[in-house]
Amino acid sequence: MSDFSNPIFHDEAKAREWLERRLWPEGPICPHCGVVDQATLLRGKSHRPGLYQCNACREPFSVTVGTLYERSHVPLHKWLGTTHLMMSSKKGMSALQISRMIGVTYKTAWFMCHRIRESLRQTNRAPLGGANKVVEADETYVGGKEKNKHANKRTPGSQGGANKEAVVALVERDGKVRSEHVVSVNAKTLGPILASQIEAATHIMSDEALVYPAVTGGFAGHSTVNHSIGEYVRGGGFIHTNTVEGYFAIFKRGIYGTYHHISPAHLKRYLGEFDFRYNERIALGVTDAMRFDRAIPGIVGKRLTYRRTGGAEETQGFASLQAA
Numbered sequence: 001m002s003d004f005s006n007p008i009f010h011d012e013a014k015a016r017e018w019l020e021r022r023l024w025p026e027g028p029i030c031p032h033c034g035v036v037d038q039a040t041l042l043r044g045k046s047h048r049p050g051l052y053q054c055n056a057c058r059e060p061f062s063v064t065v066g067t068l069y070e071r072s073h074v075p076l077h078k079w080l081g082t083t084h085l086m087m088s089s090k091k092g093m094s095a096l097q098i099s100r101m102i103g104v105t106y107k108t109a110w111f112m113c114h115r116i117r118e119s120l121r122q123t124n125r126a127p128l129g130g131a132n133k134v135v136e137a138d139e140t141y142v143g144g145k146e147k148n149k150h151a152n153k154r155t156p157g158s159q160g161g162a163n164k165e166a167v168v169a170l171v172e173r174d175g176k177v178r179s180e181h182v183v184s185v186n187a188k189t190l191g192p193i194l195a196s197q198i199e200a201a202t203h204i205m206s207d208e209a210l211v212y213p214a215v216t217g218g219f220a221g222h223s224t225v226n227h228s229i230g231e232y233v234r235g236g237g238f239i240h241t242n243t244v245e246g247y248f249a250i251f252k253r254g255i256y257g258t259y260h261h262i263s264p265a266h267l268k269r270y271l272g273e274f275d276f277r278y279n280e281r282i283a284l285g286v287t288d289a290m291r292f293d294r295a296i297p298g299i300v301g302k303r304l305t306y307r308r309t310g311g312a313e314e315t316q317g318f319a320s321l322q323a324a
């Protein structure tokens with residue numbers, strides 16, 4: 001399944017049959033009344049392929065009802081192919097390259113990628129850390145003018161350069177990441193994020209930025225490295241923020257190398273994409289095929305319509321999804 005030559009990425013019927021097996025291992029589930037394996041496949045030229053009728057409530061349905069595939073004019077195998085390409089590229093894949101490989105226009109590829117990103121955003125997540133666990137916290141700045149992109153070496157307490165967007169990431173060592181786009185980095189923005197995303201029994205690692213002492217008082221411990229004096233690891237190798245910096249390195253290579261420019265309005269979706277791949281990474285035993293497979297329930301479960309995305313700029317952007 002991790003191989004792009006798999007027929008499910010090139011043949012609509014194969015894609016639909018695969019999705020049925022993936023979502024209905026016990027037989028078709030009626031989305032209207034919830035009855036399992038009590039449906040009749042409607043055959044004949046007057047019915048579109050994959051249309052079932054529920055024997056209990058008599059309503060018709062297919063496997064894509066209620067999913068983001070439902071109203072799309074893009075055939076299902078192209079959605080699966082796009083998801084596969086995004087899931088197997090560590091630094092992401094540009095809409096231009098996806099449009100060439102999948103055979104859709106650039107505009108369609110762009111909207112498909114955003115809808116998939118939105119579906120990958122993990123909400124209602126369990127907190128990171130716990131007793132004897134370490135969570136590293138750090139912030140970075142992205143965006144702004146191209147010529148300034150190397151000018152974002154953060155100095156302690158800085159709020160980033162003009163037109164730069166602040167991102168805070170929390171990474172549990174040998175575990176998962178949670179990253180968020182924040183309007184600015186201060187105790188008011190970071191305090192609630194740390195409190196809600198990290199177990200109180202956790203030991204927090206950060207650099208010397210002054211915001212962290214103000215927001216880590218409720219945790220089991222807090223250690224810092226002082227990057228401004230060239231200190232990167234101390235405490236016998238225990239005290240560092242190399243893990244979260246590694247996450248930012250992947251994210252920035254993707255943002256600057258693959259996507260080049262991202263709109264602040266969409267930053268949270270890109271973070272959702274990078275968080276998902278990091279949380280389902282090889283080092284945690286997740287193969288490309290498993291990552292693709294795990295991306296599917298989110299896509300299916302998210303009834304994303306452009307009305308739900310909120311915000312004027314986003315609504316404008318997503319209105320064109322109807323054309324996809």
Ligand SMILES: [Zn+2]
Binds near residue numbers: 030035055
């Ligand atoms: Zn039913």
